[in-house]
Amino acid sequence: MQAGSPLNALKRQLESQAKGYGRLDCPICNGVGILFDPHFAAHQGAYRLCKCVEEQSLCDGNPPYDYYDEEKNAIVPCPTKPARMALKRIQHLERHSGIPERYRGRLIDSIDVSGKSSTNVLIALDHAVHTIYSAGRGEVRGLYLYGPTGAGKTLLSCVILNELIRLYQVEAHYAKISRDIIGKLRDTFNPQSEAYGEGRRIEQKLGRYPALVIDDFGVQRESPWVNSVLYDLIDTRYENNLLTILTSNEPMDSWKDISDGRVLSRLREMCLEIHMEAEDYRLRESKSLR
Numbered sequence: 001m002q003a004g005s006p007l008n009a010l011k012r013q014l015e016s017q018a019k020g021y022g023r024l025d026c027p028i029c030n031g032v033g034i035l036f037d038p039h040f041a042a043h044q045g046a047y048r049l050c051k052c053v054e055e056q057s058l059c060d061g062n063p064p065y066d067y068y069d070e071e072k073n074a075i076v077p078c079p080t081k082p083a084r085m086a087l088k089r090i091q092h093l094e095r096h097s098g099i100p101e102r103y104r105g106r107l108i109d110s111i112d113v114s115g116k117s118s119t120n121v122l123i124a125l126d127h128a129v130h131t132i133y134s135a136g137r138g139e140v141r142g143l144y145l146y147g148p149t150g151a152g153k154t155l156l157s158c159v160i161l162n163e164l165i166r167l168y169q170v171e172a173h174y175a176k177i178s179r180d181i182i183g184k185l186r187d188t189f190n191p192q193s194e195a196y197g198e199g200r201r202i203e204q205k206l207g208r209y210p211a212l213v214i215d216d217f218g219v220q221r222e223s224p225w226v227n228s229v230l231y232d233l234i235d236t237r238y239e240n241n242l243l244t245i246l247t248s249n250e251p252m253d254s255w256k257d258i259s260d261g262r263v264l265s266r267l268r269e270m271c272l273e274i275h276m277e278a279e280d281y282r283l284r285e286s287k288s289l290r
């Protein structure tokens with residue numbers, strides 16, 4: 001990433017607004033102090049402290065992150081203790097976030113803005129940055145990202161979750177409609193399934209995450225049951241005033257005839273609709289491999 005690029009400007013804006021643990025003039029983390037290292041932890045990737053924090057460490061990196069101060073003749077907290085506690089919380093939140101492996105640890109700078117649709121990607125990214133920043137301050141305005149396959153909707157929505165976890169330690173969660181919502185709820189009717197009878201609990205959890213991505217949100221024209229499940233979920237999140245990010249291949253308007261337009265009217269209030277009109281990145285990647 002070039003220093004003066006628009007992406008770098010967005011990254012700086014996002015990182016310097018968060019209350020971090022690093023050095024404000026650190027060119028790597030812009031003061032956040034915590035980053036995702038794809039080569040860490042046997043190359044599975046993991047969050048870790050930035051060098052600018054490690055440099056100040058006076059403890060051995062193990063809890064309770066204290067050290068012996070000779071002058072005071074006492075055990076005192078290491079200057080890196082708050083960062084290390086935050087790191088632990090971030091690792092815990094990410095483990096329980098439901099974010100798919102492919103999108104793990106993808107932060108703002110993992111988005112490629114070099115393609116033909118770079119302007120559209122940058123506009124969407126700008127909205128995403130604003131959403132993260134506002135959510136970190138307790139404002140709730142979600143996004144409805146719609147566009148063709150491969151445009152980067154799931155990636156962008158996971159970047160938002162990852163950054164909310166890293167910068168603000170928000171309990172942010174990912175759910176794919178078919179697998180994590182409808183599939184799970186169907187299982188609750190099956191006596192053979194572990195989830196049997198758990199429908200209410202699953203719905204309550206989804207209705208309570210402070211930030212939730214609902215991926216592949218689409219009208220299920222064939223099934224009134226599914227539409228009513230989705231209506232209930234949207235309605236609960238609307239009533240609880242919680243951040244909801246939806247991705248879809250169809251515009252928000254496709255909901256106008258469902259549940260007498262009650263889904264659409266809530267979506268309009270909860271989310272800003274963004275058209276992600278970008279070329280299929282999957283095709284682009286497979287072409288460049290040839």
Ligand SMILES: Nc1ncnc2c1ncn2[C@@H]1O[C@H](COP(=O)(O)OP(=O)(O)OP(=O)(O)O)[C@@H](O)[C@H]1O
Pocket residue numbers: 102110111112113121147148149150151152153154155156247249281282
């Ligand atoms: N701007 C981008 N920079 C880097 N990688 C990208 C970008 N856009 C998409 N990708 C990558 O391309 C693949 C497809 O992106 P993604 O899964 O976000 O598409 P999508 O819009 O959700 O598509 P679908 O509608 O099929 O679910 C992913 O591996 C993603 O990481």
Ligand SMILES: [Mg+2]
Pocket residue numbers: 153154155215216247
């Ligand atoms: Mg997707």
Ligand SMILES: [Zn+2]
Pocket residue numbers: 022023026027028029030031032033050051052053
């Ligand atoms: Zn740093």
